[in-house]
Amino acid sequence: FCFWTLPRSSLMPVGKRIRQGDVYGFVASAGIRSPLDLQAMAFKSASQGDTRLAEFCTTMGEEKLGQLIQGAVSVDEAPRTLALKQSSRMELLRQAAVGLPCTCQGIWIPGVLRVLEHHGEDVARFCGDVCRALEVGARRGTNIAIIGEPGCCKSMPFEPLDGIFNVMGKPESKSSFPLAGALDAHVLLWQEYRHRDETVLFEDLLAFAVGERVEVRLPCKKNVSHRNVAPFFYTSNTPLYVVRHDPQEMSRPNSAMTERFCTRVWLTAF
Numbered sequence: 076f077c078f079w080t081l082p083r084s085s086l087m088p089v090g091k092r093i094r095q096g097d098v099y100g101f102v103a104s105a106g107i108r109s110p111l112d113l114q115a116m117a118f119k120s121a122s123q124g125d126t127r128l129a130e131f132c133t134t135m136g137e138e139k140l141g142q143l144i145q146g147a148v149s150v151d152e153a154p155r156t157l158a159l160k161q162s163s164r165m166e167l168l169r170q171a172a173v174g175l176p177c178t179c180q181g182i183w184i185p186g187v188l189r190v191l192e193h194h195g196e197d198v199a200r201f202c203g204d205v206c207r208a209l210e211v212g213a214r215r216g217t218n219i220a221i222i223g224e225p226g227c228c229k230s231m232p233f234e235p236l237d238g239i240f241n242v243m244g245k246p247e248s249k250s251s252f253p254l255a256g257a258l259d260a261h262v263l264l265w266q267e268y269r270h271r272d273e274t275v276l277f278e279d280l281l282a283f284a285v286g287e288r289v290e291v292r293l294p295c296k297k298n299v300s301h302r303n304v305a306p307f308f309y310t311s312n313t314p315l316y317v318v319r320h321d322p323q324e325m326s327r328p329n330s331a332m333t334e335r336f337c338t339r340v341w342l343t344a345f
Contacts, residue, residue: 093131095143102147110140164209164240164261164306171239178238183231190228194341201232204337208306209262213286215335218307222314223341229310230266236308237264243305246275254291257283257303265309270317277317277328283307284335307336314338 091097101107105116110132117128132140162170191198208217221229236242245265246253253275257263263283270277282289283303290298309315315332319325 091127093127095135098140098143099147099150102144103151107144108148110137110144113140113144164212165206167239167261168206168209175239183235187232190231194227194339194343196339201339205232208308208337212304212306213284215285216337218284218309218336220308220314220336220338221310221341222312222338223310224312224344226344227341229341233264233266233308233310236262245309248274250274252292252294254279254283254289254301255293257305258291258293258299258301260305263303263305263307263309265307268309268311268315270315272317277332280315281328281331281335284332309336 098107098113101113101116107113107116113128114132117132120127121129135143188198191201204217204219208219211217221232223229237244240261241259242262242264243256243260245268248271270280279289281287284307286302286304288300288302291301292298316329317325
């Protein structure tokens with residue numbers, strides 16, 4: 076559906092001054108999702124002799140427009156967001172299998188089957204482990220890790236999760252709020268992750284993997300005490316471990332990490 080096809084009267088009643096509250100109407104009726112979308116609509120209207128929306132955009136400025144649009148989008152998508160929050164991960168997986176369009180032209184399933192067979196995986200067991208992690212969430216021994224050299228296709232089995240669930244990707248290096256995305260995540264998916272204590276404390280990572288409480292920093296807010304329930308999937312060239320000066324301080328957390336994941340090691344490139 077394209078907002079260019081909507082009659083002008085359905086978007087901006089004749090003679091009505093554009094107000095901040097009208098942004099919701101553009102979002103709901105015309106599919107506006109960014110300041111650029113609204114500015115393009117304003118240009119179209121101005122070229123037809125109606126400059127009200129262009130004047131509104133100019134007065135608000137891009138930052139304010141972004142805030143208004145984001146607020147309106149949140150309201151417009153509230154029913155879907157609520158449905159997602161109330162659905163289990165397995166329900167979302169089943170709904171995706173039935174209702175979401177294929178985006179890989181049918182090549183992912185045969186491709187991932189070849190990858191699993193190449194690495195000697197029992198396909199039914201691998202799929203069962205992934206479903207169990209999605210069903211029970213963050214628990215000791217149910218999270219999944221795939222370790223292997225570049226070119227072994229270790230990221231491929233987990234790629235569809237990003238299109239089905241609200242996924243938290245790996246923390247960015249030097250991020251001020253590295254775990255903020257976990258608060259609303261269905262799944263933690265850290266592809267090609269390399270641990271750095273200065274980004275995420277190793278003990279916090281251990282706690283996340285089994286649903287223990289962690290203090291999470293958020294922008295412009297106080298720390299939030301968060302108990303992660305999302306299953307944890309990661310891929311890496313090497314197993315996650317921490318290096319400490321004291322051997323005991325190093326062995327305890329590294330042993331704990333081993334217990335938290337069902338780890339596969341893929342040795343050969345595909």
